[in-house]
Amino acid sequence: MRLTFSASSLPLIAVLALFTAACGDKGGDDDAAPGPTGPETLHAFDMNVEGFKFETYEPGDPMYHNIYFDDPANAVLSWDGEAGSDGEAGRLKLAMNFSNWNQLADIQLNLSGDDIIDGLGKIMRAKVMLESGFSTNPSCPGGSYLFLKTGAEYVWARGETINLEQTGLGVWNTVTFQIDSPSQSNSPYDPAQILALGLQFYSSGGSGCSELPAAVTAYVDTITIEDAE
Numbered sequence: 071m072r073l074t075f076s077a078s079s080l081p082l083i084a085v086l087a088l089f090t091a092a093c094g095d096k097g098g099d100d101d102a103a104p105g106p107t108g109p110e111t112l113h114a115f116d117m118n119v120e121g122f123k124f125e126t127y128e129p130g131d132p133m134y135h136n137i138y139f140d141d142p143a144n145a146v147l148s149w150d151g152e153a154g155s156d157g158e159a160g161r162l163k164l165a166m167n168f169s170n171w172n173q174l175a176d177i178q179l180n181l182s183g184d185d186i187i188d189g190l191g192k193i194m195r196a197k198v199m200l201e202s203g204f205s206t207n208p209s210c211p212g213g214s215y216l217f218l219k220t221g222a223e224y225v226w227a228r229g230e231t232i233n234l235e236q237t238g239l240g241v242w243n244t245v246t247f248q249i250d251s252p253s254q255s256n257s258p259y260d261p262a263q264i265l266a267l268g269l270q271f272y273s274s275g276g277s278g279c280s281e282l283p284a285a286v287t288a289y290v291d292t293i294t295i296e297d298a299e
Contacts, residue, residue, distance in 0.1 A: 109195070109294035112187075112267075113179075116160040119149050125176040125268070134272075135173050137166060145175040154291035155197035155242040162290040164271070168203060168212070168283045171275025176217070177290070178268030187264035187295065189218070189249035196245045196269060196293045200234040203286030210279035211235050212271065212286065216247040219266035220259055227255030228270070234288070242291070245269065248298065267293075 113120050124138040124145045137144040144167040154161035166175045181187065196216055204212030211233040218227050229247025237243055249261045269290060273283040 107297050109296040111292060111294050112194075113293040114156075114158075114160065115149065115154065115162055115291060116158065117149070119147060119162060120179070122162065122177045122179045122268070123147060125178045127176075129174070133172055135170070137168065137173050137175050143167075147177060150289065154289075155199070156292055160291075164286070164288045164290065166203070166271060166286040166288070168273045168286050170282055171210070171273055171279055173283075174270055174272040176268055176270045178219075178266055180266045181264065187267070189261040189264050189295070191298050192249045192261075192295050193298050194218075194229070194247040194249060194267070194293065194295045197242045197291040198232070198234065198245050198269065199242045199289045199291075200239055201287040201289065202239060203284045203288075204235060204273060205279070205281055205283045207279060207281050208235070210274055210281070210283070212273050212283060214243075214245055214269055214271050214288075215253075216245050217268055217270055218247065218249070218252075218261075218264050220261060221263050221265070223258075224265055225256050225259050227252035227259050227261075229253055234271075250298065 124147055126139050126142065127136060128139050129136055146165045148163045150161050150163040151159050152161065153159060162177070164177065194216055198214050200212065212235065213231045213233055215231045216229040219225065220227065229245065230253055232243055232245055234243060252259065271286065271288060
């Protein structure tokens with residue numbers, strides 16, 4: 071015996087089910103592979119320093135000197151209510167008393183719990199502006215880079231370095247870290263477990279550097295993370 075049904079004799083939900091089965095699932099946007107997402111702002115500094123502070127440590131290489139380790143008065147971090155890189159009020163202000171070559175100062179934020187970052191396949195960026203200081207000698211520029219500390223042992227890695235004087239004073243520069251491919255790292259580096267992030271500022275040195283660097287005023291603004299392209 072063959073059973074037949076008319077659409078009028080079935081509940082509406084059953085009619086819809088029969089229609090879907092007959093037409094087949096054509097697929098849609100939900101089936102497409104997700105593309106890169108836009109940048110997520112990690113730190114906008116709209117109201118305060120958001121936990122960042124200068125780090126006190128003695129570099130392992132005696133050629134380099136952490137000016138904050140030498141004297142905490144050498145590096146002061148504060149919140150500044152002037153316009154940041156996005157035109158909105160709020161940015162970090164760094165006053166750093168550089169006075170010699172191969173000096174450095176680091177600002178850092180430690181992460182824990184839900185704030186720990188999985189950086190696999192990501193790019194991190196920060197905006198940095200030099201207002202004054204370092205050297206006027208183009209052969210001996212002051213620089214900056216993003217760095218991360220990963221895994222249970224806080225293994226260090228850094229992104230690309232930039233010359234803060236390259237685009238001129240008072241100009242916002244973009245500091246970039248391709249997290250899967252650090253420019254330099256220790257081992258075992260774990261980009262899936264970022265437990266600290268920060269920026270280093272440094273005075274370079276060399277045989278052609280006769281003019282000593284001057285005290286620095288610099289600003290840091292929007293730190294973002296997004297999918298690599």
